[in-house]
Each structure stands twice: as structure tokens, then as C-alpha cells.
Amino acid sequence: EPEVTQTPSHQVTQMGQEVILRCVPISNHLYFYWYRQILGQKVEFLVSFYNNEISEKSEIFDDQFSVERPDGSNFTLKIRSTKLEDSAMYFCASSPSGGSYNSPLHxxxxxxxxxT
Amino acid sequence: SQQGEEDPQALSIQEGENATMNCSYKTSINNLQWYRQNSGRGLVHLILIRSNEREKHSGRLRVTLDTSKKSSSLLITASRAADTASYFCATNVNQGGKLIFGQGTELSVKP
Structure with missing residues (x-):
């Protein structure tokens, strides 16, 4: 069964450094998302991406964050200058269609x- | 309170028992979904129930939705130790497919 793959599995960086988190969504999916989960807390929406542009973003997704789909397969999340509070698990997700078609996220x- | 709140926050049962988790939400929805998360892993989709549906089954899972009360429940029957995980409800409120997650219920099934 096709999967969403993310790399790396663990990234350690110093405060102020830039990080790029990479994701390969399922190939025929059209909607892409980033979520984060701070340890022990709920999963929080960051951004959704469709048709090569951001369709929605949360208050968390400030100017320090950006997303890109540089080619037909990768979907990246960049944090320009990391802060201690950016420490979290970051999840990428994709969906074949948006909510109006009632598709789950993968x-x-x-x-x-x-x-650090 | 926030969209998507589950209770209980933690549930401990014996293998073979049923587990029921509840979720409440605040706004109108397109659908409500339940996800499972094993420790340190990604979220796995379990079941989706549309706003015009009242009940759905998938294997040992049964989900109900009451839009008048803005609540849903997930029942896992004949639980197994392998069902030990965190379970999250998530509501979809717009066409973009964005999900709003609840705090989750941590289920522990003891052999």
C-alpha cells in the first residue's frame, strides 16, 4: 500500500539554525498538509497546500515557516530560524481530495x- | 473548550473487554474521523463518518455520530493488547480537508 514517507526521522539543530523537513506524499494525492505535535500534546494543524499554493495556514505558521513542492514528488517544510519551542514531532499528510469529498488523510x- | 475533546483522557481495560471513547466538538462538520497513534509513530486512519451518517462499522470498530449533540463515540469490541495506543478524533470543517484534532484518549489493554 502506498505510504507517505518523511525524512529524516530525527533532526537535532541549534537554536537559530534553518531546518528543512522533507516529505514524499502518495503519488496521486492532490492535497498536502503539515501538522505538529509537541510532546504529550494534541496534533496541531500548520498548513494545507493545494495546486501549488497554500490554501490555509494556522496562527502557528508564521513568517518563520514556509512550504514548497519543488518537484512532482517532494513536499518540504522549512523553518528559517528555529526556536526552542519549535521542538516537536512534525507530520506530513496527503489526501486524494479535500474535505468536501470526505477523504481521510494519510x-x-x-x-x-x-x-537545543 | 476546544473543537474535538475526547474523554476519557486515559482508559485501562483487560483484554477481551470493550473500550468506548467519546469525542465532542463545537462547530458544524463535513465529517469526523478517528485516528490511532502508537507511541512515537504516525497517525493511522481508522474510520470516517460523514455528517449525514449516524453509525458506521469497520471490523471491531463501531463509530456513532450525533450531530445534534455534536458528539461521537468510538467503540472497540473484544479488545486486544495490540490495541494499546492513543486514539484521536478529528473533525473536518471545510473543503480544504483540514482536520482539527482532539486531545486524544490513551488506551491501555492489559493481557
């Missing part, structure tokens, strides 16, 4: 980001 296994 999640990757996540990248654990640790900012």
Missing part, C-alpha cells in the same frame, strides 16, 4: 525535531 511517521 500521515507519514513524522520527523522528531529537537532544537
Amino acid at each position: 500521515f507519514g511517521n513524522g520527523t522528531r525535531l529537537t532544537v
Whole structure:
């Protein structure tokens, strides 16, 4: 069964550094998402992406964050200058269609980001 | 309170027993979904129930939805130790497919 794959599984970085988290969504999916989960807390929506542009973003997704689909397969999340509070598990997800077609999201296994 | 709140926060049962988890939400929805998360892993989709549906079954899972009360329940029958995980409800409220997750219920099934 096709999967969403994320790399790396664990990233350690120093405060102020830039990080890029990578995701390969399922190939025929059209909607892409990033979520994060701070340890012990709920899964929080960051951003949704469709037709090569951001369709929705949360308050968390400030100017320090950006997303890109540089080619036909990868979907990346960049954090320009990491802060300690960015430490979390970041999940990529994809869906064949949006909510109006009642499609579930397919999640990757996540990248654990640790900012020191 | 927030969209998507589950109770109980933690549930411990014996293998073979049934587990019931509840979820409440605040706004109107397109659908409600339940996901499972094993420790340190990604979220796995379990079941989706549309706003015009009242009950859905999938194997040992039974989900109900009461839109008048803005609540849903997930029942796992004849639980197994392998069902030990966190279970999250998530509501979809718009066409973009964005999900709003609850806090989750941590289920422990003892052999």
C-alpha cells in the first residue's frame, strides 16, 4: 500500500539554525498538509497546500515557516530560524481530495525535531 | 473548550473487554474521523463518518455520530493488547480537508 514517507526521522539543530523537513506524499494525492505535535500534546494543524499554493495556514505558521513542492514528488517544510519551542514531532499528510469529498488523510511517521 | 475533546483522557481495560471513547466538538462538520497513534509513530486512519451518517462499522470498530449533540463515540469490541495506543478524533470543517484534532484518549489493554 502506498505510504507517505518523511525524512529524516530525527533532526537535532541549534537554536537559530534553518531546518528543512522533507516529505514524499502518495503519488496521486492532490492535497498536502503539515501538522505538529509537541510532546504529550494534541496534533496541531500548520498548513494545507493545494495546486501549488497554500490554501490555509494556522496562527502557528508564521513568517518563520514556509512550504514548497519543488518537484512532482517532494513536499518540504522549512523553518528559517528555529526556536526552542519549535521542538516537536512534525507530520506530513496527503489526501486524494479535500474535505468536501470526505477523504481521510494519510500521515507519514513524522520527523522528531529537537532544537537545543 | 476546544473543537474535538475526547474523554476519557486515559482508559485501562483487560483484554477481551470493550473500550468506548467519546469525542465532542463545537462547530458544524463535513465529517469526523478517528485516528490511532502508537507511541512515537504516525497517525493511522481508522474510520470516517460523514455528517449525514449516524453509525458506521469497520471490523471491531463501531463509530456513532450525533450531530445534534455534536458528539461521537468510538467503540472497540473484544479488545486486544495490540490495541494499546492513543486514539484521536478529528473533525473536518471545510473543503480544504483540514482536520482539527482532539486531545486524544490513551488506551491501555492489559493481557
